Amino acid sequence: MPDAAPPDMWDIIVIGGGPAGLAAATRLRELGVDKVLVLEREPEAGGIPRHCGHPPFGMREFQRILTGPAYARRLVSRALAAGVHIRTQTDVVRIAEGGRLSITSADGLAELCGRRVLLATGTRETPRSARLVGGRRPLGVMSTGALQSLVYLGNRVPFRRPVIVGTELVSFSTLLTCWRAGIRPVAMIEGNDRPTAWRLSALLPRLLGIPLLYRSRVTRIEGAARVESVEVEMPEGPRTISCDGALFTGCFTSEATLARMGHLDVDPLSSGPVIDQYGRCSDPVYFAAGNVLRPVETAGRCWQEGYDLAAVIAADLAGRLPARTTVVPVRVAAPLKYAVPQQIAFPLAEGGLRHIQLRWQRAASGRLEIADSTGAVFGRHISALPERRVLLPLDRLLRGSPCRELDIRFRETGEEGSGSLVSVNKTEQLKQGN
Template sequence: MKPDYVDVAIIGSGPAGLSAAVELRRQGVQRVVVIERENTPGGVPRHCGHPPFGFREYGRIYSGPDYARRNVAEARSAGVELRLGHTVTHLGQGGCLHLVSTAGAVTLQAKRVLLATGVRETPRAARLIGGDRPLGVINTGALQAYLYLHNLKPFERPLIIGTELVSLSSILSCRRAGIKPVAMIEPNVRATARWPLSLFPRFCGVPLHFGAQLLDIHGSGRVEAASVRLANGQLARFECDGVLLTGNFLPEASLVRQSHLLLDPNSGGPVIDQYGRCSDPAYFAAGNLLRPVETAGWSYREGASIARLLAKDLRGEIPTAHHTLAIRCRAPLKLCVPQRFAPTGVAGLEHLQLRVSQATEGELTVYADGVPVWSKPMACLPERRILIPVAALKLNASIQQLDVDFVGHAHATPAQGDTP
């Protein structure tokens, strides 16, 4: 089969993929193709019928679907080709992609490929939740699809699991649809979402229980109740007609796992250097595929930033990485993006992005060849963005090893208690 030749192929039409496509066209890249397996482009925001989206990008506030439509319109206006209903089945060496659609199989040969496949929520099976298997156990993405795409209500009185930002948005989605959650539970002693956003459930009249673990789901045809162990060890039964599993995101990296590209076990996404370049230099990656999970606005800006670096690479302005250095992190740091550094002397991404596995207070330090080059006292919480400015590190092409260390102690936040 004769391949179709393009300059850049982008896999995924969410905020990162579409902003990258627009930026590549602005940079003078001729044929930019966005590949999307669904028949409607726009990514996750088109499922989110609530604001706020798009203020930093467009200077106004949109709902999720309106924001997605604006991103798609900008891409089409820029001359980006959208190939909808196409699924990538294989990432080949040097940017050779195998695709399938209702029209059959296609081979696409790209000078560069940008992976922007985003994230997905952890399903019930992977969370090891016991009990029956009734109808009404869904994640946030399914809830939003039911409400905003199909005008259906999957339940009336769900129990919500998790307190991430998406968990709070699920309460807003429920309110708009006339759904009244019976409670929200969180296994940790504090909410994952930032304060004061974490006050939102109680503001909406939803009881919030910290240190609570979902044990079993009960129901013959559909959900009837759920058993929960509360922070004090007491077992409680919540009468409900649904269980909403929110957050606990994973990068949508199935293509990477099945390919020749290196996968980072810590982030769950592909290994990249400071240019967004994967282990095969024909591939780049951006957006929530790199680490779970950032906002749509962050993904949009990251997509544009990596697109500018990709365009430089096409012009030969970024030296070929003959070798890259692994950025080593020690616990309680659980991930760093990028994972590798190419000592070329050419500027790349502005920050090292890190996360901790537990609440920690201490000194965050970067070492180059064992010598401290940057340090800052910090108090950090899990799933919160930690940024280290690369320019402040003053790294040069002669370095042989980069290490990031967080010397401190875990600090416990007092349990915020249960509401009646």
């Protein structure tokens, strides 16, 4: 029996053709990396912005305001001009040690191998089922992504009078999509007593005459062939709202299926792969960038992260990124939602992420303190809200040897003692290096 054909070899394979993946691929080519391949499962690369037919995109990248589709086209054009190879309608079904990938496309099954692999698979919204909303399953229940694909890519209008569940930034993007398509939502529904996005965003539904119902939750969907109404639990009691659709927005989770089904460590809090400050995963052949790490950031921030980490990957390919010999774990506890990166690797090198990003599960007020054996090195009062990033500068935290203790604590106002928020108080020696 003949030996199997060797896999197609690349210097770097980027899984995901959104802003983070395309930025990294383009920058890698600009830095002199030869064989750069982007794999994208959709018919066109560009990521979620392809579905967002409204501004603002592109200020950081192109110094001008663009719609989502125009922004996506520019990212793709810039990548192709730099010499990046892009394969669309290609699914990665498995990742393995050594950068080996199993893919499927119109040409069938195949294997690829990258000296380095970048995961940039993005994020997805939590569906109705995961939100425990009961009732029937009629037509007209969908996510933001499904709506925007229908409206902007398919020129279809799936309903006329939906309810919008959620008040994250993407929820207001959904509202703009609806208005542009002639869809008039009958209500926006939020479980908290304020919008998850910035408070000023609540002016938009008010200007459009759309009720924004706080401290409310959709509990049931009714309808035969199509959605006819939703039942909403409100402070004053249950209410039935007549509508022809239900849009479940936000509540993002990382699209980290490949990491979870493969051999990489996954953080249960962020739902993304565990990385160090250089974007390296538990297998140092693999890196990760963008919304696969922590849902959800804007397209511009994901682009910047992919651009920055490309320099680290290029250095690693050239043998200039030292093998990590010591790792300090970053651990979080409530009321924190997660921290990224989850590890600090030593020895230190140039480049990589500039901050530890923290996010809170709920609104909390208190003092964030980081101390080592010499005393406090960082501290400030924090009034945190859900889905707001708090950034801890790594250049202020990583001044000493890897054996020092770091203790990051959050003391809520009125709380006796201290609640440990993040503990970085011991080092773990790796059995093997890079």
